[in-house]
Amino acid sequence: MSLLSEKMSLFDAPQKYQAAGVYPYFRAIESDQDTVVTIHGKPVLMFGSNSYLGLTNHPRIKEGAIKAIEKYGTGCAGSRFLNGTLDIHLELEERLAKLVHKDEALVYATGFSVNSGVIPCLAGKDDYLLYDELDHASIIEGRRLSFANQLKYKHNDMESLERQLKRCESDKIKLIVADGVFSMEGDIAKLPEMVDLAKKYDASIMIDEAHSLGVFGQTSAGICEHYGVTDDVDVIMGTFSKSLATIGGFVAADKSIINYLKHNSRTLIFSASITPASTGCVLAALDVIAEETWRKDQLWANTARALDGFRKAGFDIGHTETPIIPLFVRDNEKTFILTRKLMDDGIFVNPVVSPAVPPEDTLIRFSLMATHTFEQIDEAIAKITRNAQLLGIIP
Numbered sequence: 001m002s003l004l005s006e007k008m009s010l011f012d013a014p015q016k017y018q019a020a021g022v023y024p025y026f027r028a029i030e031s032d033q034d035t036v037v038t039i040h041g042k043p044v045l046m047f048g049s050n051s052y053l054g055l056t057n058h059p060r061i062k063e064g065a066i067k068a069i070e071k072y073g074t075g076c077a078g079s080r081f082l083n084g085t086l087d088i089h090l091e092l093e094e095r096l097a098k099l100v101h102k103d104e105a106l107v108y109a110t111g112f113s114v115n116s117g118v119i120p121c122l123a124g125k126d127d128y129l130l131y132d133e134l135d136h137a138s139i140i141e142g143r144r145l146s147f148a149n150q151l152k153y154k155h156n157d158m159e160s161l162e163r164q165l166k167r168c169e170s171d172k173i174k175l176i177v178a179d180g181v182f183s184m185e186g187d188i189a190k191l192p193e194m195v196d197l198a199k200k201y202d203a204s205i206m207i208d209e210a211h212s213l214g215v216f217g218q219t220s221a222g223i224c225e226h227y228g229v230t231d232d233v234d235v236i237m238g239t240f241s242k243s244l245a246t247i248g249g250f251v252a253a254d255k256s257i258i259n260y261l262k263h264n265s266r267t268l269i270f271s272a273s274i275t276p277a278s279t280g281c282v283l284a285a286l287d288v289i290a291e292e293t294w295r296k297d298q299l300w301a302n303t304a305r306a307l308d309g310f311r312k313a314g315f316d317i318g319h320t321e322t323p324i325i326p327l328f329v330r331d332n333e334k335t336f337i338l339t340r341k342l343m344d345d346g347i348f349v350n351p352v353v354s355p356a357v358p359p360e361d362t363l364i365r366f367s368l369m370a371t372h373t374f375e376q377i378d379e380a381i382a383k384i385t386r387n388a389q390l391l392g393i394i395p
């Protein structure tokens with residue numbers, strides 16, 4: 001065995017969980033992806049998806065993808081910078097900039113590559129990056145690639161953020177980067193307070209709208225629109241892999257920032273552009289979201305029902321106010337066992353365990369879609385409650 005294989009074989013956590021019959025990852029779905037999916041030939045209720053508006057099977061969005069493939073082919077075989085820019089990329093960028101009320105937008109192949117490729121461009125050597133300790137992994141990646149001074153603040157704690165801002169030199173860029181809605185715990189960034197602090201200390205703000213685009217705001221533009229702080233937030237990023245039903249991402253900002261990114265962002269320049277199919281999907285999805293406003297209303301009705309149901313059942317659900325509901329288990333083993341028991345009961349949820357979160361914050365991530373029915377939600381809550389009681393997670 002090579003040294004490489006030998007070292008890798010020391011990592012045996014998955015095998016341990018597989019042997020115990022509770023390994024919860026890479027579960028293959030054999031059907032289309034709506035509220036009921038097929039796994040191992042059996043129907044399972046899906047409460048682990050980020051398709052908040054339930055759009056992944058929408059006929060108009062599928063048609064958008066098919067038409068784009070028919071016209072442009074299956075891939076761009078190059079980056080946006082060189083041969084990989086299509087007229088529909090430009091059309092999409094214009095639509096996204098308008099949606100989030102910024103001068104310009106730039107489309108990337110994934111949301112991960114937006115955060116990892118934008119953040120290091122905006123804050124360089126001697127500048128400051130101020131980040132929430134629960135920011136998404138792609139933001140962590142972006143700051144790892146930046147030469148800026150890195151200042152962590154406590155989760156959603158604006159006093160902690162202010163303490164860090166006070167440490168920064170006044171003539172350097174101070175970029176605060178945060179999830180708008182936190183991806184695992186479903187709580188919302190304290191944007192109005194953050195904006196006040198940014199003004200006080202002459203800092204800039206970048207907000208990740210991955211889990212808020214399509215979900216928050218009068219025109220579904222996200223959490224910045226919801227709080228009316230779009231003009232005070234310098235950089236908005238979003239992904240197409242949640243509400244927009246496909247894959248890809250974008251960043252939107254003023255002309256000077258987008259111009260800089262177009263010519264310096266390595267994940268844009270040295271990576272192939274988003275596919276024609278995904279571009280066609282997003283263009284169609286934006287139309288559907290604007291027209292079928294019942295989806296957002298139903299998502300919020302579903303969220304209210306689930307929040308109420310889990311609270312009444314005695315679950316600790318933290319500070320969530322969104323379709324992402326964390327059911328705190330606070331124990332790795334029990335989280336895996338509960339996930340497996342629920343799978344056996346026909347309910348798909350996602351376990352979130354250490355090292356992704358500290359062991360005391362281990363949770364089951366339960367997420368809602370607009371297309372769930374109240375009956376499906378009630379059935380899931382009843383099954384989760386029964387299993388959690390048997391495991392001693394709730395009284």
Ligand code: PMP
Pocket residue numbers: 110111112113115136138179183208210211239240241247248249
């Ligand atoms: N930001 C956040 C907050 C996310 O949750 C995710 C995906 N889980 C991303 C960025 C990355 O997006 P994508 O899936 O498009 O790479």
